[in-house]
Amino acid sequence: xxxxxxxxxxxxxxxxxxxxxxxxxxxxxxxxxxxxxxxxxxxxxxxxxxxxxxxxxxxxxxxxxxxxxxxxxxxxxxxxxxxxxxxxxxxxxxxxxxxxxxxxxxxxxxxxxxxxxxxxxxxxxxxxxxxxxxxxxxxxxxxxxxxxxxxxxxxxxxxxxxxxxxxxxxxxxxxxxxxxxxxxxxxxxxxxxxxxxxxxxxxxxxxxxxxxxxxxxxxxxxxxxxxxxxxxxxxxxxxxxxxxxxxxxxxxxxxxxxxxxxxxxxxxxxxxxxxxxxxxx
Amino acid sequence: xxxxxxxxxxxxxxxxxxxxxxxxxxxxxxxxxxxxxxxxxxxxxxxxxxxxxxxxxxxxxxxxxxxxxxxxxxxxxxxxxxxxxxxxxxxxxxxxxxxxxxxxxxxxxxxxxxxxxxxxxxxxxxxxxxxxxxxxxxxxxxxxxxxxxxxxxxxxxxxxxxxxxxxxxxxxxxxxxxxxxxxxxxxxxxxxxxxxxxxxxxxxxxxxxxxxxxxxxxxxxxxxxxxxxxxxxxxxxxxxxxxxxxxxxxxxxxxxxxxxxxxxxxxxxxxxxxxxxxxxxxxxxxxxxxxxxxxxxxxxxxxxxxxxxxxxxxxxxxxxxxxxxxxxxxxxxxxxxxxxxxxxxxxxxxxxxxxxxxxxxxxxxxxxxxxxxxxxxxxxxxxxxxxxxxxxxxxxxxxxxxxxxxxxxxxxxxxxxxxxxxxxxxxxxxxxxx
Numbered sequence: 001x002x003x004x005x006x007x008x009x010x011x012x013x014x015x016x017x018x019x020x021x022x023x024x025x026x027x028x029x030x031x032x033x034x035x036x037x038x039x040x041x042x043x044x045x046x047x048x049x050x051x052x053x054x055x056x057x058x059x060x061x062x063x064x065x066x067x068x069x070x071x072x073x074x075x076x077x078x079x080x081x082x083x084x085x086x087x088x089x090x091x092x093x094x095x096x097x098x099x100x101x102x103x104x105x106x107x108x109x110x111x112x113x114x115x116x117x118x119x120x121x122x123x124x125x126x127x128x129x130x131x132x133x134x135x136x137x138x139x140x141x142x143x144x145x146x147x148x149x150x151x152x153x154x155x156x157x158x159x160x161x162x163x164x165x166x167x168x169x170x171x172x173x174x175x176x177x178x179x180x181x182x183x184x185x186x187x188x189x190x191x192x193x194x195x196x197x198x199x200x201x202x203x204x205x206x207x208x209x210x211x212x213x214x215x216x217x218x219x220x221x222x223x224x225x226x227x228x229x230x231x232x233x234x235x236x237x238x239x240x241x242x243x244x245x246x247x248x249x250x251x252x253x254x255x256x257x258x259x260x261x262x263x264x265x266x267x268x269x270x271x272x273x274x275x276x277x278x279x280x281x
Numbered sequence: 282x283x284x285x286x287x288x289x290x291x292x293x294x295x296x297x298x299x300x301x302x303x304x305x306x307x308x309x310x311x312x313x314x315x316x317x318x319x320x321x322x323x324x325x326x327x328x329x330x331x332x333x334x335x336x337x338x339x340x341x342x343x344x345x346x347x348x349x350x351x352x353x354x355x356x357x358x359x360x361x362x363x364x365x366x367x368x369x370x371x372x373x374x375x376x377x378x379x380x381x382x383x384x385x386x387x388x389x390x391x392x393x394x395x396x397x398x399x400x401x402x403x404x405x406x407x408x409x410x411x412x413x414x415x416x417x418x419x420x421x422x423x424x425x426x427x428x429x430x431x432x433x434x435x436x437x438x439x440x441x442x443x444x445x446x447x448x449x450x451x452x453x454x455x456x457x458x459x460x461x462x463x464x465x466x467x468x469x470x471x472x473x474x475x476x477x478x479x480x481x482x483x484x485x486x487x488x489x490x491x492x493x494x495x496x497x498x499x500x501x502x503x504x505x506x507x508x509x510x511x512x513x514x515x516x517x518x519x520x521x522x523x524x525x526x527x528x529x530x531x532x533x534x535x536x537x538x539x540x541x542x543x544x545x546x547x548x549x550x551x552x553x554x555x556x557x558x559x560x561x562x563x564x565x566x567x568x569x570x571x572x573x574x575x576x577x578x579x580x581x582x583x584x585x586x587x588x589x590x591x592x593x594x595x596x597x598x599x600x601x602x603x604x605x606x607x608x609x610x611x612x613x614x615x616x617x618x619x620x621x622x623x624x625x626x627x628x629x630x631x632x633x634x635x636x637x638x639x640x641x642x643x644x645x646x647x648x649x650x651x652x653x654x655x656x657x658x659x660x661x662x663x664x665x666x667x668x669x670x671x672x673x674x675x676x677x678x679x680x681x682x683x684x685x686x687x688x689x690x691x692x693x694x695x696x697x698x699x700x701x702x703x704x705x706x707x708x709x710x711x712x713x714x715x
Contacts, residue, residue, distance in 0.1 A: 131703065
């Protein structure tokens with residue numbers, strides 16, 4: 001009984017001394033952190049993807065809390081409206097949020113369309129393959145298929161389709177943080193406007209060679225024939241540097257360019273399937 | 282025998298074509314002159330489709346201080362200026378000239394020029410050891426340096442390659458004349474011709490011919506890779522180390538390849554621009570490997586045909602030597618000024634092994650001739666840790682491939698260090714600007 005009492009008193013005293021020390025230390029080294037930072041951080045996705053250009057979500061929250069204007073601060077990965085909520089916390093004006101974007105792959109050179117004249121057996125890294133030349137594809141602009149974008153994506157939104165050898169973007173998971181854009185050594189990936197109900201049209205080719213050379217390299221290459229630009233009634237398509245580009249802001253999703261493209265280099269996503277118009281008497 | 286002190290390897294030499302005489306190939310029916318076959322800005326074409334050109338006529342002029350002129354190696358007609366493939370499979374602009382069979386040999390020589398630097402510029406001479414750095418730039422060392430030694434790089438440390446060896450045996454007088462011109466241009470009065478001891482006939486020949494010439498000596502080097510790297514060679518010959526990020530000129534040394542010296546001789550004394558070179562076409566399965574003197578712009582296929590044709594079990598065709606060379610993505614390409622060899626390897630010798638984990642054996646560290654830690658640099662590069670890589674001196678890497686060669690786990694060290702080095706150099710450049 002006696003021993004138990006002594007131990008309780010001794011340990012209790014030790015505890016009290018320890019807590020006083022800790023209290024003192026915490027008072028001495030207390031850092032005043034803006035409470036806004038914690039509140040903002042709770043709104044952020046917390047994946048530290050770096051899409052905002054900062055080293056992580058906490059860094060971004062600190063930048064928001066200390067900023068005098070939110071114009072240059074955008075978290076591309078968070079849900080729509082997050083910047084407005086952050087603006088409410090900081091008492092600043094948020095820039096009108098951009099429309100949601102998604103990563104699109106500007107290469108359609110699947111295994112069956114792209115002629116291959118050599119076999120690349122080096123390390124499975126697009127950066128290395130690109131530094132060694134054209135790797136196994138004939139096209140020096142096209143996707144290398146080693147998956148640098150897959151490993152760069154913190155949202156598991158990109159995977160390589162084994163049948164085509166090209167990356168596929170899961171648009172529900174993609175937050176348009178831009179990590180894949182930076183990782184691709186051939187700058188094939190573009191962040192494009194997602195479009196109404198996800199409907200969008202883009203040129204799935206990055207080949208800047210003359211048409212005759214491009215078509216030899218890949219059956220799905222943009223040959224810069226200009227048919228799409230002439231067909232487009234909204235002036236959305238420009239052909240420069242032997243490559244067509246569709247301005248997502250001007251495109252009205254009429255799909256005329258898709259039908260006219262001789263190589264099928266223009267792709268679309270999320271359009272409802274074509275109705276079979278039956279010609280009945 | 283001298284050699285460099287840090288790292289390096291003794292590789293199996295495999296010089297299948299050693300001692301073989303130089304064989305001149307007939308002019309091809311069509312030559313394709315890539316506009317970018319040197320370090321620096323691509324040349325600017327000054328001919329157009331349908332123009333007739335003479336052998337040796339200027340067809341593309343340098344487009345900047347770091348660029349080089351290109352001359353036609355044949356008499357003929359410009360059939361087009363078009364995009365062609367480089368051996369790496371990338372697209373590049375080129376002038377394509379159809380040979381006129383009726384007048385193959387009429388040389389349009391350069392206008393005589395007593396100034397060696399000007400003559401090399403007019404002749405479009407670039408370093409012929411592989412890097413193809415414009416020679417006139419190297420002949421005018423920075424004003425704050427005091428070069429006192431000229432080193433003629435005849436080490437030819439790469440396995441399989443024998444083009445420099447063959448050249449020294451075929452035209453030693455041209456080499457010596459070129460050396461004297463370089464010495465005259467740079468004001469250096471001491472020259473060392475560095476030859477590895479595996480070329481005894483070349484050593485003997487050059488020793489005999491230079492015996493009466495004061496200032497020129499032939500130095501026998503112990504065969505060791507990468508002795509032909511200019512930093513390694515400078516240290517091996519003079520014992521001077523070149524500071525990180527500096528050129529040999531900072532250590533008072535000028536290094537030129539032996540084939541470059543001969544090209545300078547041809548340009549200054551004969552008025553012949555750089556329009557042909559010796560290419561070693563070799564490989565264990567080729568029936569007629571050899572040292573072929575071919576016009577610049579000759580299709581690679583023609584050279585491989587001359588050496589007996591592509592064997593059936595070919596795994597890789599490597600442009601350059603097996604250590605520094607790059608596997609060609611296509612052989613529908615053309616020779617350039619810096620192409621020293623075409624190596625045809627059967628698939629069992631050329632295929633890469635699956636990569637295993639690093640076992641921290643440190644062999645790459647002991648092999649690295651620059652005293653770096655390849656296993657660490659490669660990991661930094663894989664993890665995108667550019668700042669750490671810069672601190673670990675990734676920019677010093679000479680991409681010799683020794684680390685990948687010795688790695689018992691078959692790790693692709695050089696491949697990753699190369700991209701890490703590219704990233705580091707771009708970061709360092711942007712730091713310098715800001």
